[in-house]
Amino acid sequence: MxxxxxxxxxxxxxxxxxxxxxxxxxxxxxxxxxxxxxxxNSTPAPLDHVAESNIKIYNDRVIIYVNDASLSSYASTGSMRPVLDEGSNGIRIKPQTEDEIQEGDIVTFRRNNLLIVHRVVEKGTDEEGFYFIAQGDNNSIADGKIRFNDIEWKTIGVIY
Incomplete structure (x- = not known):
């Protein structure tokens, strides 16, 4: 008892x-x-953009087959640590449609003539059409709504 x-x-x-x-x-x-x-709440992860069949690994090189890709580097702002920081090398593409950008993707967008690299944390529609809300992984405040025409690139890979 x-x-x-x-x-x-x-x-x-x-x-x-x-x-x-x-x-x-x-x-x-x-x-x-x-x-x-x-x-x-967990941070959404980017979706797989490069198929495994498009990545070839050899003893002396790695080849990634991606159309119209470019290399990116990053400023040491700390907003995307530990994923991105000064010294990280990114592989990016220019998205062609809103459908290519999903929650979790890391995008580069233009705001007040500055390029900002943050993660998409929300995707939605309003009276003006599609919008995205981005936020740095280490930022407590989101960037507010951005539109597709503000987005310059989507990061599809990071090499350290």
């Missing part, structure tokens, strides 16, 4: 602790690493 009471009290304690922790995690600016691990 005593063991049952102890188990009941333990269960009530755990339920109360988790309920309180969830409320804190959603309303306070306090970081709770254990709960962040359990209940975090």
């Amino acid at each position: 005593n063991k049952i009471k102890i188990i009941e009290i333990f269960i009530i304690f755990i339920v109360g602790f988790l309920s309180g922790s969830l409320i804190l995690a959603n309303s306070a600016a306090i970081e709770l690493p254990a709960l962040n691990y359990l209940f975090r």
Whole structure:
């Protein structure tokens, strides 16, 4: 009988602790690493753009067959660490349609005459058509809506 009471009290304690922790995690600016691990939103990953059959690996070289690709380098802003940083080499293409860009893709877009490289975290439509919301992986605030004609490139690979 005593063991049952102890188990009941333990269960009530755990339920109360988790309920309180969830409320804190959603309303306070306090970081709770254990709960962040359990209940975090994951960053979407880019979709596979280069088919495995288009990648050839030899003893002395690697060949990737991609039409109209170019090389990109990045400024040391920290917004996309650890994926991109100064010294990373990116492979990029010019997307032809909105359908080629999905959540998780890393795009380069123009804003106020600056090129910004961030991840697409949302894709949607409004009265003006398709829009994308991008955000740096290390930024807490999204960049706001961008349109397809603002997007210069889509990153399809990174080589370190």
